[in-house]
Amino acid sequence: MKKGFTLVELLAVIVVLGIVAVITTPLIQNVIESSKMNAFKSSINSIVNIIETDYNENTRPKITTYEISNNKLICKSCDNGLDIEVEYNGELKNTTGTITDNNGKINSSNIISDKYKANISNGKVTVSKK
DSSP states (O other), rough: OOSSSHHHHHHHOOOOHHHHHHHHHHHHHHHHHHHHHHHHHHHHHHHHHHHHHHHHHSSOOSEEEEEEEETTEEEEEEEETTTEEEEEOOTTTTTTTEEEEETTTOOOOOOOOOEEEEEEETTTTEEOOO
16 A cells, blocks of 8 residues: 555645635735834824923924924924924834924824825824825
8 A cells, every 4th residue: 555645635735725825815914014004103103202292391482393304303493493303212214294283282194104194183193004
């Protein structure tokens, strides 16, 4: 008696593995995409916290504008009319936008990265795909 698998048995296993791969690949891609979007949202939340701290700890005009560009956070016309860079730990490559602190209320509608856009309303961040 010969030991081993028949060609039909091997083909059946390959077909089953193919079906499993077809089913799981989109699920895995969705999890990866969701993780990237959550990481972007977390970065924007960190910047909101930094802006709140900067606004409260320093003497800023009632309406203060912050710009994100080239992985830097700039407070526009904050220090006697001069732009200053605000320190933050984070990375927002290919992200641009403007955040306005209006007397302690943070709002924005145009923070854009390569894949996502973020809106901030009263300090709450929402992210969607571009």
